Amino acid sequence: MRNITKLAFSVAMIISAGMANAKTELSVWEDIQKSKGIEQAVADFEKEFDVDVKIQEMPYTTQIEKLRLDGPAGIGPDVMVIPHDQLGAAVVQNLISPLNKLNKEIYTESSLSAFTTNGNVYGAPKVVETIAMFYNKDLIKEPFENLEDYYTYSKEHTKDGNYGLLAKFDSTYYVYGAIKPYGAYVFKRNDSGDYDATDVGLSNAGAVEGMTYIKKFYKDGLFPTGIIGENGVNAIDSLFTEKKAAAVINGPWAVEPYQKAGINFGVVSLPKLPNGQPMSSFMGVKGYVVSTWSKDKELAEKFINYINQPKYAAIRFEKTMEIPPVKEVMNDPKFKENPIASAIAVQASRAEPMPSIPEMSEVWGPIDAALQLIVTDKQDVKSALEGATEHINNQIEAFRSGM
DSSP, X not given: OHHHHHHHHHHHHHHHHHHHHSOEXXXXXXXXXXXXXXXXXXXXXXXXXXXXXXXXXXXXXXXXXXXXXXXXXXXXXXXXXXXXXXXXXXXXXXOEEOOSSOOGGGBOHHHHHHTEETTEEOOEEEEEEOOEEEEETTTOSSOOSBHHHHHHHHHHHOBTTBEEEXXXXXXXXXXXXXXXXXXXXXXXXXXXXXXXXXXXXXXXXXXXXXXHHHHHXXXXXXXXXXXXXXXXXXXXXXXXXXXXXXXXXXXXXXXHHHHHTTOOEEEEOOOBOTTSOBOOOEEEEEEEEEEXXXXXHHHHHHHHXXXXXXXXXXXXXXXXXXXXXXXXXHTSHHHHTSHHHHHHHHHHHHOEEOOOSGGGGXXXXXXXXXXXXXXXXXXXXXXXXXXXXXXXXXXXXXXHHTO
16 A cells, blocks of 8 residues: 555656646747748747747638637637738637737837727737839839829820739729728728727718729720729739739739749839829738637737847848838838838838728628729719618628627
C-alpha cells in the first residue's frame, strides 16, 4: 500500500512538473500567404513571453464563418483576421470580444473607426485597401489632375478598340468616390460615429448630380458595353494588360498581375471632380480580432499590440506589400518613396470605411441594379436611385423586424 502511495505521488509530481514546464499556447489564424509578414514579430513574442504561437493560414474572408463552428467546439483561434465590413454581424452574434488595452494612438483615425462600434474597439487595423488610378506610362506621360481631363482624353483616343480611362462605375464600390464628394452617403453617422441605418443618402441631390456627370462616359460611348456587369473588372484588366486602355481605376490587388503582364504603369490617387473636390473612395480594412472563445484574452490582446508595433508593421509591409495603417510607418521616408504605396496611402486618407453594420448587406444589390439601369440608359438617374433607396429602406425594415 505504501509503495502504491509512493508511486501515485511520484506520478502526480511528474505530471505536475510537466504541466509547469509546458508553454502557454496561442492559436492565430492569419490570412492566406501572409504569415511571412509576421514571422519575426511572432518569433520575438514567443521568446519574450515564453509562449508557443501556432499560426494557421486561411482566407481572411472565411475566418468568421469557420469560427461559428470551431469556437464553440473549443478548436477555434485566440486571434484571427477579418475584414471590417464583417464586424457588425460578428459583434451582434457575439463572436468576437472588445479590445480594452489596444494601443489606439498608433493607428490612423479612419482605420480605427472601421473597427469601432457602440463605443468599443473590436479590432486592431492591419491593412488598408482602396482604389486608385493606374495609368500606362507609354500612353499617358503624366497623369491628369482632373477627371474631366480623362474624359477629354478618352474622347480623343476611343477608337479602333482602344480606350482612354475605364472604370467599373456601374458598381457601387467603384462609383461611390465620384458621388460622395457631391454630398451622397450610404448611412448617416451620429455624433458618436455610429451609423443610422434609417437614413440612407444614395439618392439625394448630391448623388444625382455626381451620377449624372459619370453617366456621360457611357452616353458618349467611352466605355465598352463589355465592362458592364459581373465580368466587368476582368474585361477592364484585359484591356489594360493588352495596352488597349490608357488608364483604369482599380485596387492594389491589381499591382502584381499588371507587373507580370509587363505593363509600364504608374499609380496615383484619384483625380478631382468638376466641383473641385478630389474623388473619394470606399476603404476596406483588415484587422486582428480576439475570439469570444479565447481562453486567454489578455494574452491574445498583448500579442496583437506586440506584432502591430511600428517596427513590425514596417517589416510586414516589406514582406507582403500590404499597407499598414500605422502612422509612424506611413510617415516614414522609405514608405513615401514607394510610389504605389504612397498613392494608395494618399487615397486612403480621402477614403471612407465601408459601413460595417449588418444592414450594409441590403445596400449593394439594389444600388448596383440601379447603376446598371442608369449607364445603359434604361432609366433616368433620379428615379433609378430613388427606387433603389426605397428598396433598401424596405429591406432594412424587414431585416430589423426579423432580428
